[in-house]
Amino acid sequence: MRASLLQIDVRPDEQVADRRSRVAALVREQAGADLVVLPELWPVGAFAYQDFATYAEPLDGPTARELGAAARAARVWLHAGSIVERSGADGPLYNTSLLFAPDGQLHRFYRKIHRFGFDQGEAAMMAAGDEIVTARLSGPQTTIGLATCYDLRFPEQFRLLVDAGAQLLVICAGWPERRSAHWSLLARARAVESQAYVLACGTAGTHAGVQQAGRSVVVDPWGEVLAEAGTGEEVLTVDLDPSRVEKTRAEFPALRDRVLGLPKP
Numbered sequence: 001m002r003a004s005l006l007q008i009d010v011r012p013d014e015q016v017a018d019r020r021s022r023v024a025a026l027v028r029e030q031a032g033a034d035l036v037v038l039p040e041l042w043p044v045g046a047f048a049y050q051d052f053a054t055y056a057e058p059l060d061g062p063t064a065r066e067l068g069a070a071a072r073a074a075r076v077w078l079h080a081g082s083i084v085e086r087s088g089a090d091g092p093l094y095n096t097s098l099l100f101a102p103d104g105q106l107h108r109f110y111r112k113i114h115r116f117g118f119d120q121g122e123a124a125m126m127a128a129g130d131e132i133v134t135a136r137l138s139g140p141q142t143t144i145g146l147a148t149c150y151d152l153r154f155p156e157q158f159r160l161l162v163d164a165g166a167q168l169l170v171i172c173a174g175w176p177e178r179r180s181a182h183w184s185l186l187a188r189a190r191a192v193e194s195q196a197y198v199l200a201c202g203t204a205g206t207h208a209g210v211q212q213a214g215r216s217v218v219v220d221p222w223g224e225v226l227a228e229a230g231t232g233e234e235v236l237t238v239d240l241d242p243s244r245v246e247k248t249r250a251e252f253p254a255l256r257d258r259v260l261g262l263p264k265p
Contacts (some may be wrong), residue, residue: 005036006235036079038172045208049121077137101138168197194221
């Protein structure tokens with residue numbers, strides 16, 4: 001299967017509607033890929049807390065409509081990164097990832113479980129999701145597990161995704177440059193311990209005064225980096241072999257040997 005990670009530059013001088021249209025055009029250019037992945041909160045910026053409420057939208061809002069149409073035009077599975085979701089007219093905000101099928105329909109959505117900010121920013125402004133989300137992709141015939149940014153620091157979540165059948169772990173992020181070493185290390189760690197592919201897509205540039213790490217990365221089930229972006233806007237495309245996941249797990253059955261009183265997967 002072919003995956004394309006679109007590392008988007010969230011520029012402060014670009015209007016949200018203009019960026020939405022630009023990103024939708026980039027998605028359309030990925031025809032021929034099986035899976036396309038976008039970063040976290042790319043419409044508004046992961047650290048632009050003051051704009052969250054202004055640009056919050058429902059699951060069928062403008063981002064979903066435009067990106068769903070782009071997925072349909074390109075005939076790809078599209079992990080459209082995440083949006084600031086408003087649940088109901090006066091409901092809470094969520095950091096919600098959207099997964100579209102090649103027919104353009106919203107197939108799954110995932111509300112970020114681990115909110116960043118240590119009781120400030122996102123952690124104070126948004127509600128937490130409470131469901132692990134996987135999806136079986138037709139065509140590539142593989143199961144992906146969804147996670148967002150700060151989730152990457154919590155291996156328990158990825159164990160649950162693996163137990164739910166995940167073979168590819170897809171992480172959208174708006175990761176700051178000052179912790180970029182952690183980003184690279186944790187992406188490889190989640191791949192090794194899960195014996196799964198990791199596709200981690202981040203943003204580029206600077207928004208809300210926070211320099212972004214970029215460095216979107218694809219890691220194989222043995223922890224080898226297959227492709228890594230730089231720090232600017234970039235499309236990272238890589239061919240994957242989903243059968244390598246089961247081969248790795250059979251040849252080195254670490255997941256089978258789990259103990260600690262946990263039920264075996």
